[in-house]
Amino acid sequence: MTPAATKAKPPTPRERARAQTIADIIRLGRQHLALHGAAALSLRAVARDLGVVSSAVYRYVESRDELLTLLLIDAYNELGDHVDAAVEAVPGNDFAGQFRALGTAVRSWALREPASYALLFGSPVPGYQAPGERTTVPGTRVIVRLVGIFDAAFRAGAMRADVSPAVVVPPALAKDLAAIREEMNLAAPDPSLARGVLAWTSVFGAVSFEVFGQYGADTFAARDELFEHQLSVLQGVVGL
Known part of the structure; x- marks a missing residue:
């Protein structure tokens, strides 16, 4: 008898909040990309527009290169x-x-x-x-x-x-x-x-x-x- 397929667990509130924060970082990153270009992209500037200290953003996106990668994948x-x-x-x-x-x-x-x-x-x-x-x-x-x-x-x-x-x-x-x-x-x-x-x-x-x-x-x-x-x-x- 084939066992029943395991249902995927719904995301926890913490996981949903993390996904939303990363989505917000990508959205702001795209805005900064349009305004300043890729070479001038700054996680600190994104954090400022997000309304948090830069150290908080680094918990979600560890570097400018990681932000560029997320923007590439998104685009x-x-x-x-x-x-x-x-x-x-x-x-x-x-x-x-x-x-x-x-x-x-x-x-x-x-x-x-x-x-x-x-x-x-x-x-x-x-x-x-x-x-x-x-x-x-x-x-x-x-x-x-x-x-x-x-x-x-x-x-x-x-x-x-x-x-x-x-x-x-x-x-x-x-x-x-x-x-x-x-x-x-x-x-x-x-x-x-x-x-x-x-x-x-x-x-x-x-x-x-x-x-x-x-x-x-x-x-x-x-x-x-x-x-x-x-x-x-x-x-x-x-x-x-």
């Missing part, structure tokens, strides 16, 4: 949730629509949260190294979703293989792509994977150019139309 997951919701609103067999929904969702979140986007995809914070064991999974949610769209399209016969120009994959790159294919259980061949990498970096490159003001103030007034055009070109590049 990666918020972006991932935003992208997932957009993609899941598109029919499952509309792979081109899913790709466009993903790109549009990345852009809309980035424009709404430029400071958090800069923390994730801008210049590294001097002296800080993100702990991979905590940030890799949330940090790869969008690319895993994108790869899933491309691979599902290939498996369904919805990704053209005769896209011009033909892609010649060098042997050293083929080795990298083979490792990715095995790790992620992908079916798409090397040329499709290589085009997928180009689409991935191009989406984020286009978003970064806009968020970081690289186009200049007067070059493009039709920013929405520009990004839609870029997505259309990339859709053709990958063969959707």
